[in-house]
Amino acid sequence: MQKWMLSILIAILVLSSGIGNPQVLADSLKEMKDEKNAIELKKNSINQDIQTKKSEINTNQSKIESILAKIAKLDAEVKETNEKITKLENEITQTTEEIEALKASIEDLEKKIEERDEVLRERVRAMQVNGGSVNYLDVLLGANSFTDFIDRVSTVATLMDADRTIMKEQAEDQKQLEEEKKLVEQKLEELQSNKSELEELKASLQSQKAEQDRLAAELEKEQDKLNAEKVDLESEYEEIIELSKELELEIEAEQKRQLEAARKAAEEKKRQEAAKAKANQSSSSSKSASSSSSSSSAATSAPAISAGTWTKPAQGRFTSPYGYRIHPIHKTKRLHQGVDIANSVGTNIVAAADGVVFRAASHPSYGNHIMITHHINGQTYTTVYAHLSSMNVSVGQAVNKGQLIGKMGSTGASTGPHLHFELHKGTYRHSPTNSINPVGIVPF
16 A cells, blocks of 8 residues: 555545544544555565565575586586696697607618618629629638638628628517507597597586576576565565554554544433433433343343443353463464453343444454453553354444443354453554453453
């Protein structure tokens, strides 16, 4: 409800302040109470929306935290992959350097092989000049002396060994060259392959991280939106609470005004009755006797009216005090906001003090019930009379202390005929915030 709506309600009350009709007073109070109920419903609805938003925010925050954990894990994996790639690149660089060094060794090896090839080719040419073969026996027999023979034998042996050595070294160097080339090329190929796999893994991780970053950004944006909506709801909730407080004060003021109007009406009624009694003394005496007789017959079911401000609302057994107890129907521990007086169905129920009826209706728990506002020594009180079998007053009606207002019953959430009586300090609220123990205030 907006402020202007409250202003209209206040204006209605101001315009109606000069009207003495109890029904008009009751209608204005009913409108204010209906408006307060609407505000309470709105407040509860907003509060439920706030709780829903909080739940959505918590759920969203959990998603964000989960994604951030995934991002952190992906960051760690990317870092680890980068370290592996760096290590491989270092190994590739080292292997490339080894290849370059090996190229020099290969060049030397190739040079040796080429030199040996040249020696071997000379041997071949020599053999071709000598008919295709070297006759070492001719060399030995051509010696001029024994010493020359020995020298030639040594030379021939040396040449034969040299030929064998050259052939062996040539074969070994060729094999070594092929193996070293193959080993280096294989190592380089493996390193390049591993590097490619790691680069693909890195690209995949970075792609996943980018997707997670996108999701996190969307969730952060949604979180900001939810928080803003929650702030708006909380602001609206605070406004509703303030409006509810203002309206509650207006209701209390209206109840006091109604009570004052009822008092004036009662005083006027008494004045008129006094004038009538004075005008017809004999008639007044007979009526007084008749009234005494009627009161005597009613005394069997109604309590005696006590002196002072308050009087006992009903005759009967005091069965349940004010305070916490296990509810006889709901079987849960809750505050019993009043006291119970048990008696037979139809027992008279009277107003505990002078006041104005502001509610006379039925309720699932209270059953048929009456609520009366009292203004006593500058303090407002509210009394509640529940589980009635019948109600003898209407909303807006002024009642006097001890006046019959209804009959005892067992309507609503009740286990047997009794009066549930509550006393509230201030206006009535359906909560234990202002209910008080009537014992010690009301003379039971």
